[in-house]
Amino acid sequence: MFEPRLALASLSGEADAEWAKQGAEWAGAAFLGGVSLDEPTRAAARGIVADRDRSEFLPADPVAFVDRQLSALSGVDVRPGINVRSTTAAPVREVAAVAAEHDAIVEINAHCRQAELCAAGAGETLLRNPDRLVPLVEAAASAGADVSVKVRTEHAGVDLVDVAGRVEAAGADALHVDAMDSESVVADLAAATDCFLIANNGVRDEASVREYLDFGADAVSVGRPSDDPAVLERVADAVAASRRQKGQSAD
Numbered sequence: 001m002f003e004p005r006l007a008l009a010s011l012s013g014e015a016d017a018e019w020a021k022q023g024a025e026w027a028g029a030a031f032l033g034g035v036s037l038d039e040p041t042r043a044a045a046r047g048i049v050a051d052r053d054r055s056e057f058l059p060a061d062p063v064a065f066v067d068r069q070l071s072a073l074s075g076v077d078v079r080p081g082i083n084v085r086s087t088t089a090a091p092v093r094e095v096a097a098v099a100a101e102h103d104a105i106v107e108i109n110a111h112c113r114q115a116e117l118c119a120a121g122a123g124e125t126l127l128r129n130p131d132r133l134v135p136l137v138e139a140a141a142s143a144g145a146d147v148s149v150k151v152r153t154e155h156a157g158v159d160l161v162d163v164a165g166r167v168e169a170a171g172a173d174a175l176h177v178d179a180m181d182s183e184s185v186v187a188d189l190a191a192a193t194d195c196f197l198i199a200n201n202g203v204r205d206e207a208s209v210r211e212y213l214d215f216g217a218d219a220v221s222v223g224r225p226s227d228d229p230a231v232l233e234r235v236a237d238a239v240a241a242s243r244r245q246k247g248q249s250a251d
């Protein structure tokens with residue numbers, strides 16, 4: 001999926017091509033976005049900007065925006081991904097076709113927990129409604145892109161292993177799991193799926209990298225400090241050292 005096995009995780013309103021370029025020295029992948037694709041999720045993003053101290057990407061034409069951002073990464077040594085929010089399959093298919101042209105990963109956001117996005121039926125509510133998540137994954141896969149699904153743990157009433165099986169069957173290639181304070185869920189997912197598993201939340205140093213890789217993650221990702229070279233260098237060194245020790249190094 002990508003090497004080295006460190007990804008930069010989406011930060012709405014911040015994670016653009018410039019951000020990815022700045023982390024490319026250490027990361028093998030960079031998930032731009034999230035970008036809201038359809039009217040319900042765009043209205044939710046407008047509400048988040050209006051009501052809270054949050055920034056969002058709200059370009060006039062989200063698919064053209066993604067195309068421009070991915071084009072700006074052409075020749076940069078990092079695999080791009082694009083994290084998208086949608087309640088409907090058609091715009092996911094459209095953006096996935098653009099992603100496929102750039103060999104980028106489309107990441108379906110079943111993770112965000114802002115009330116506005118949840119009320120629209122997007123983000124983490126998709127974990128409770130896999131019947132609505134599956135068509136989004138199928139739409140992305142049908143356009144020929146590699147597909148990741150971003151999920152989070154600690155969502156009442158959600159069996160993440162079951163969701164993982166459903167999205168894998170629908171064509172997902174990767175699972176990007178925000179483990180919150182339930183790191184061992186990574187081991188449950190690693191045992192249950194053949195998807196490439198990216199572990200996220202609190203990845204900052206050797207101990208946090210080792211914990212996730214020992215639980216069976218294929219890669220780790222860094223979100224909030226993804227603009228901090230000191231953190232990225234420390235995490236990248238820890239990933240390389242841990243994978244060397246396990247005999248998994250690509251070099």
Ligand SMILES: Cc1cc2nc3c(=O)[nH]c(=O)nc-3n(C[C@H](O)[C@H](O)[C@H](O)COP(=O)(O)O)c2cc1C
Pocket residue numbers: 009010011012033034035083109111112150178200201202203221222223224225
């Ligand atoms: C300001 C902010 C915006 C975020 N926006 C998104 C988003 O649009 N899509 C997404 O999947 N995750 C989003 N996240 C979650 C991060 O990608 C990541 O999963 C989370 O911050 C935990 O990882 P960390 O401990 O390395 O920061 C956001 C997080 C923050 C703090």
